[in-house]
Each structure stands twice: as C-alpha cells, then as structure tokens.
Amino acid sequence: xxxxxxxxxxxxxxxxxxxxxxxxxxxxxxxxxxxxxxxxxxxxxxxxxxxxxxxxxxxxxxxxxxxxxxxxxxxxxxxxxxxxxxxxxxxxxxxxxxxxxxxxxxxxxxxxxxxxxxxxxxxxxxxxxxxxxxxxxxxxxxxxxxxxxxxxxxxxxxxxxxxxxxxxxxxxxxxxxxxxxxxxxxxxxxxxxxxxxxxxxxxxxxxxxxxxxxxxxxxxxxxxxxxxxxxxxxxxxxxxxxxxxxxxxxxxxxxxxxxxxxxxxxxxxxxxxxxxxxxxxxxxxxxxxxxxxxxxxxxxxxxxxxxxxxxxxxxxxxxxxxxxxxxxxxxxxxxxxxxxxxxxxxxxxxxxxxxxxxxxxxxxxxxxxxxxxxxxxxxxxxxxxxxxxxxxxxxxxxxxxxxxxxxxxxxxxxxxxxxxxxxxxxxxxxxxxxxxxxxxxxxxxxxxxxxxxxxxxxxxxxxxxxxxxxxxxxxxxxxxxxxxxxxxxxxxxxxxxxxxxxxxxxxxxxxxxxxxxxxxxxxxxxxxxxxxxxxxxxxxxxxxxxxxxxxxxxxxxxxxxxxxxxxxxxxxxxxxxxxxxxxxxxxxxxxxxxxxxxxxxxxxxxxxxxxxxxxxxxxx
Amino acid sequence: xxxxxxxxxxxxxxxxxxxxxxxxxxxxxxxxxxxxxxxxxxxxxxxxxxxxxxxxxxxxxxxxxxxxxxxxxxxxxxxxxxxxxxxxxxxxxxxxxxxxxxx
Numbered sequence: 001x002x003x004x005x006x007x008x009x010x011x012x013x014x015x016x017x018x019x020x021x022x023x024x025x026x027x028x029x030x031x032x033x034x035x036x037x038x039x040x041x042x043x044x045x046x047x048x049x050x051x052x053x054x055x056x057x058x059x060x061x062x063x064x065x066x067x068x069x070x071x072x073x074x075x076x077x078x079x080x081x082x083x084x085x086x087x088x089x090x091x092x093x094x095x096x097x098x099x100x101x102x103x104x105x106x107x108x109x110x111x112x113x114x115x116x117x118x119x120x121x122x123x124x125x126x127x128x129x130x131x132x133x134x135x136x137x138x139x140x141x142x143x144x145x146x147x148x149x150x151x152x153x154x155x156x157x158x159x160x161x162x163x164x165x166x167x168x169x170x171x172x173x174x175x176x177x178x179x180x181x182x183x184x185x186x187x188x189x190x191x192x193x194x195x196x197x198x199x200x201x202x203x204x205x206x207x208x209x210x211x212x213x214x215x216x217x218x219x220x221x222x223x224x225x226x227x228x229x230x231x232x233x234x235x236x237x238x239x240x241x242x243x244x245x246x247x248x249x250x251x252x253x254x255x256x257x258x259x260x261x262x263x264x265x266x267x268x269x270x271x272x273x274x275x276x277x278x279x280x281x282x283x284x285x286x287x288x289x290x291x292x293x294x295x296x297x298x299x300x301x302x303x304x305x306x307x308x309x310x311x312x313x314x315x316x317x318x319x320x321x322x323x324x325x326x327x328x329x330x331x332x333x334x335x336x337x338x339x340x341x342x343x344x345x346x347x348x349x350x351x352x353x354x355x356x357x358x359x360x361x362x363x364x365x366x367x368x369x370x371x372x373x374x375x376x377x378x379x380x381x382x383x384x385x386x387x388x389x390x391x392x393x394x395x396x397x398x399x400x401x402x403x404x405x406x407x408x409x410x411x412x413x414x415x416x417x418x419x420x421x422x423x424x425x426x427x428x429x430x431x432x433x434x435x436x437x438x439x440x441x442x443x444x445x446x447x448x449x450x451x452x453x454x455x456x457x458x459x460x461x462x463x464x465x466x467x468x469x470x471x472x473x474x475x476x477x478x479x480x481x482x483x484x485x486x487x488x489x490x491x492x493x494x495x496x497x498x499x500x501x502x503x504x505x506x507x508x509x510x511x512x513x514x515x516x517x518x519x520x521x522x523x524x525x526x527x528x529x530x531x532x533x534x535x536x537x538x539x540x541x542x543x544x545x546x547x548x549x550x551x552x553x554x555x556x557x558x559x560x561x562x563x564x565x566x567x568x569x570x571x572x573x574x575x576x577x578x579x580x581x582x583x584x585x586x587x588x589x590x591x592x593x594x595x596x597x598x599x600x601x602x603x604x605x606x607x608x609x610x611x612x613x614x615x616x617x618x619x620x
Numbered sequence: 621x622x623x624x625x626x627x628x629x630x631x632x633x634x635x636x637x638x639x640x641x642x643x644x645x646x647x648x649x650x651x652x653x654x655x656x657x658x659x660x661x662x663x664x665x666x667x668x669x670x671x672x673x674x675x676x677x678x679x680x681x682x683x684x685x686x687x688x689x690x691x692x693x694x695x696x697x698x699x700x701x702x703x704x705x706x707x708x709x710x711x712x713x714x715x716x717x718x719x720x721x722x723x
Contacts, residue, residue: 597720599652599713603643 001051003044004064004081007091008130010041011098015124022116031106034119038102038126042095048083049092060084060490063136070139075191082136082199086491089334090133090266093341097258098126100458104349105250107454108356112248118158122254125151129259133266138187138197141267145183145231148260149176155255156247168246175240179230186223193220203273210277217277224271225281228264232318235292239549241315242299245307249352252307257314257344262337265321269330272492276328286326286408290419293319295547297426301433302544304532305362306351309434312546313388314344316423320404323420329407330492331485335473336400338484342469343387343397346462350380353455354438357447364434365532369443376451378439380459385435387466389428389516392509393478399470402508406475410498417504421511428515436523475505625673628665635662649704649713653697660690 014037018030025033062083070077083091102122109118128147135141150173157169191197193216194205210217226237233241244256255261268275268285275282296316303309317340324333354370354377355362371378387397401424409417473484482497522528531540542548571578594605635658642655664686671679701711708715 592721595719595721597714597717599716600644600647607640607644 001048001057001062001083002064004048004062004083004134005066007041007044007095008081008127008134010037010044011123011130012127013037015120015127018116018120018123022120025116027110027115030116030119034116034123035099035102035106037123038095039099041126041130042092042099045088045091045095049088052085052088056490074195075197077137077139077197079140080136080198081134083134084491085488086266086269086334087133089338089488091130093338094126094129094133094259097341097345097462098254100461101250101254101258101345101349103454104253104352104458105248107452108250108352109248114158118155118248121151121154121158122251125155125255125260129263132263136199138190138199138202141199141270142184142187145227145263146180148255148263149173149180149231152176152244152255152260155251156244158247158251162246165246168240168243172240172244175237176230179227179237182223182230183227186220186227189216189220189223199270203271206274206277212277213279214277217274218280221271221275221278221281222284224267224274225285228267229288230264231267232261232264232322233315234264234288234319234322235295236549238292238296238315239546239553242308242311242546245305245311249307249348249355252310253345253348253352256311257348258341261314261318262321262341265318265325265333265337268322268325269334269492272325272328272330275325282326282328284326285322286411286413286416289319289322289324289326290416290423291319292316293323293423294419294426297423297430298543299546300430301426302536302540303430304365304544306355306364306367306434306438307348307362309364309430310344310347310351313347313427313431314340316427317344317388320401320420320423323416324404324407327408327411327413327416329404329411331473331488332400332403332407334488334492335403335484339387339396339400339466339469342462343384343395343466346380346459346466347384347388349455349459349462350377350384353377353451353459354381354447356455357449358445359448361445364437365529366444367438368441368445369439370447371439373443373447376456376459380463381439382435383463383466385431388431389512390424390508391428391512391516394467396466396468396470398509398512399473399475402475402505403473405508406498406500406504409500409504421507424508424511425515425518428512429519432516432519433522433528436519437528440523441529476500477502477505625669628669628672632662632665632669635659635665638662647712647714649701649711652713653694653701656697657690657694660686660693 014033017033018025022030064081064083066079066081068076069079102119105118105122109115112118125148128144128151130144132141132144132148135144153169153173156172157166159165160169187197190202190206194202194209196202196205206217206220228234230237241256241261245252247256275285293316296312296319300309300312300316303312317336321333321336321340324330324336351362354367354374357374357377358367361367383395387395389395390398390401392398405417405420405424408420471481474481476499536544545551639655639657639659639662642658643652646652646655664683667679667682667686669679671677671682704716705711
C-alpha cells in the first residue's frame, strides 16, 4: 500500500518519456511504454484493492503524505494522496479500463503519424485523472481537474490539421473553463471561510460551523456543483460533449465516457457532506440530472453519427448519476458510474472497431447488415447496448439503473422517478435504433480487414464485465446482495434500504424491454431508414441539435461577446491619448499651410508679428 | 546749430516705411537688398537723431556699427544673389521655394 504514489507517477513517467523522446522511439516502443505504464499502475491498484478487501487499514482510510507544497499562515497545502473505498473504486476503474483502452489504441492508431504523441497525451491524462481521484486536498484535486481538461483539449484536437477538430477542442476547453471559474471561486470561498482545503478537514469544519441550509454552504456547494456540471456535461453546460467526439474513438471511450466526464459525480460524492448541508443545491442536482437525461435521450434518438449517439447516451447516463446524487443515493450513483464506465467504454471501443473496418465511416446509415460481417464487434456492441438499455437480469446496467430508480422512488419523488423511467424507455429505443440500423438490414458498405488480438481482448474483457459486474449489488427480488454499498460505506456512509414496491421494480424491468420492442417495430416498419432519406422536419432538426442549446448560447453569449469585441477592438479607453495625438496632427496640418515658399508673405508675417509685439510692449 | 528732432525722425520713419514697402512689393532680389539697405539707413538716421536729441555720442557710434553691418550684410547678400542666379537663372525671390509645403 506504500506503493500508492506509483499509481499516478507511472503514467506521468510514461507521458514524460513519450513526450520527450516519442518520435525517436518508433511505434513498438511507444506502444509498450504507453500501455505498460498504465498497466503497471493497474497491477499496483489491483494489489492494493486485494489487500484492502482482506485487511482494510484502520478507519478504511490510507493517507500518504508526499511533501508540502504551500505553507503560508492561513493556508497550507500538502501534496498527499488519500485512499478510501471511493478513491479506490475510481482508481481501479481508471487504471483497468485505461489499460484496456491503451491496448486497444495500439492497434487502432497503428497507421497514425502521431502515434507516440497520442500515447503521451493519453498517459498524461491517466496521470492527471489519478491525481484527481487520489487527491487529499482540494487544491491537488483542482490540479488534476485542470490537467484532465488540458488533456481533453489536446486529445479532442488530436487531428489538428482539420480546423473543425480544433474548434471542437476549443469549445470543450472553453465551456469547461467557464465552469472551472465557478469551481475555483468555490475553493477560494471554502479556504477563506473554513481555513483549510484538505478535504476531510474542510468537511469536518463545515459540519461544525455551518448550519444546514445556511447561505454559505449553499453557495459553496453550488459553486463546486457548477464546476462538476461543466466537467460532466450536464445541462446547462453540456454542449461541448457531442462536439468532443471529433477526437479519436479510444479517447472518447476513455475520457468522454468512462473517466473524465464522471469527475463531476466524483466531486459531489467526495464532498457529499458539504452537499448534505445544502438541501436546495441537492434539489437542483436532482432536477438538473433528470432534465439532462431526458434532453440527451431525446437528442440521441435523432443522431446519425454513431459516436454522437454514444455521446448523448453518456450525457444521459451521467444525468442518472446526478439524479442519484441529488436524492442522496451516493452508492447508487457510484455503482452506475462503475457499470457505465464498463459498458460505455465497451460501446465506444466496438464503435471504433466497426468504423476501423469501414474506412473510418461514422454515419450509421452508411453501415447496415454488419451482424454477419463483423460478429465480434456485433456481440460486443450488442452487450454494451443491452447494458446501456438496462436489459433486465443479463446486463450490468440494469442493476445500477434499478438501484437508482429504486432510491429515487423512495426519496420520495414521483416526478423525478417518472423522468427516470421515461429516460430508461428512450435509452432503449435510441440505442437499439442504432443496433438495428448498423447490424441488421442490407449491407451498405463491405468491411475490409480483420481484428488483431489487441482489439479483441479488450472487447472480450469489457463485454464479460458488462454482463457480470452488476451482480455486486442486486435488487431484492434477485437476492438483495449489497456488496458494493457495503464496500463504499466507509466513504459515503451507510445507505438505508427501503422496501421498494414490486410495481416499481417491474416498471424498471419493463421499460427497457418495451423500448427495444418499439425500436424493433419501427425498424421492421422501415421508419428509421425513411427518417434518413426524408428531409428532416423542424422537430427532428431541433432534437438532433440537442434542443438547440448551441443556437441559444450562440445568440445569447457568443454574438453579444463578438459584438462587444468588435466595439472594443479600437480601444475606446485610449480615446484621450489618441485625441491628443490627433489634435496635434490636425494643428500641424493647418499650420503647415502657411509654409508657402513665398518670401514676401513671410516678410509680411514678420512685419505683422513685430508690430503686434511692439503694440503689446507699448500698450499692455 | 540745432534742428528740431522730430523732423529727421519723421524722415527716418518715412525711409523705413519706404524700404518696407519695397520689401513687400518687389520680386527682384536686387531691389529687395536695396530696400533692406534703405531700412538700415532709416535705422542709422534714427540713431543720430536720438544722439542729437539727448546730446550723446553713442548714436554716432551706433551709426558706424550699422554701416559696418550693412556692408557685411550686403556682401553676403550679393554672394547669395549670385549663387541663386547661377542655380535658377533668375533673380525672382519667389522662384526659390524648395522649402515650401508640398501638399
């Protein structure tokens, strides 16, 4: 367990080596360094995890102080790693899924000229993400937070020669940066009010000094939440995520599905003691999560790019996590994080595997009939889709979504539960729409090539996990096992279990099945294909654009800003100094007209001047 | 023998104005130089008149200075005139206008 510091350090080392010596290393060495650094970190994490389960440290917390970073009166920041069940869960997910995605990338990016640069960025991302989750101090967490933001920027704009990718990278960076300003303000508020940014000390001080529902805890929680909303692509800061799909597919799998976008969920869960003091903010989290999951699910129905379907589904699933956080179901949110990380990484990787064989096509209508042509990708995608749609019993997503819906029901909030169950129905429809379009029907494009072991192994492992991992925590009618919630108890506190009416459980089972049936029915009726051929109606255009948030922000924020810039580019503040200069040049222009070159006129002026001078001397 | 001082003073003023008038109206630089000489003479006349009025020899000393100055100035002026004539083949002062403002 004393090797904890190696977990973030190894990927950082890998990133440094690849970043400095990358192009000279060649493909093979880059791939080995890139994958091995994360793989070793995963091995250490697994070892620590096993030790933890056998013999948990006292208090189920392990702290490793590395060194003191800032030591000022009123503020001291230690670089320290803080490991508890929550951080351990995140670390395991990041390193294990990270390793699989690195392995996948070694084959996926085979022909890319920026091969070593890709692994350098990816390693740097893993290092920053691990620092984020292992941070014992909010300042260190913020360093990791900004680090993953930078890596997201670099990787979204990885193919920077296309200006559209650069624009998408900037958008993702700028939108999250806006959220980060709020988060930074929250950190400053906490440090000035409570005098510490060490997470545990801060939480203890908050419970001691702040009343529940007071102004300060509400404000601090709201500011932290805005940071989390931006990072996790929740309404109203969700617009960057679909555009972020411009990056390579393994990047989307690692950053924009499994790990970074769930940083907001982690932040709220990590500081949940503070959020418990702010009931209004909690309500806002739940409502925002419900809104996001509905909006994103509706938008997912209309996408024609396979990665955008998955992007909206990510947004929607994180909406579920926020919904769970909003009703205080911390372990349900983290359980959904776990299953979502597995099945969404699986979906993205299989989508990448499909488009690899189709000359990097991503339009689902250009696919079709791939079930027999690419059976490995088909099964992987199908398992992922079933898990996303929460197909009862056989998929991991079912168990976590059932847990969230049950907790939301017993919160109690019927409106939020209705939103959740509607979202579950829509999720099943849009993801199986993609399944039917891509894998069934006539073949549109003939795939070429074959998969290597580095593609198949991650897909197989993730698919197995997507089938099995749900059994860590089962609803009452399947045994009521609570291994996962028990594991997290030290971090999140014990979650009281409420009996959930059979009807509610049944609705949770039926919604996905109904959704799949609807998607199948519409597929048989040829509705989806017709949808692609007809010109889109205004409604479907609105849905496809994600309810027009981009257009609204464009009109409300971007246009006025550009107008202001156009006004300010000539520096009105400089008017005083430029006016002096232009007065001088104007006077100069008028006076030089007297320079006529006519001798007699000069004489006349001299005479007149002399007379005037004399007159002044005599009469003044 | 004393003459009333206003008379030569008026003569000096008339001479000065005459010179100034020539300076303002004449184009030919020879006449301009002559006008300047007339004005200097007017100044010299005023000096002696003033010396006479207050019974002070300084006025006459100043007149000798003025003559010296006029001689030196005339020599220089004529040299400049010759240079100008060599260069521009004219004695018109308005032709020497290279330093004017060219819009």
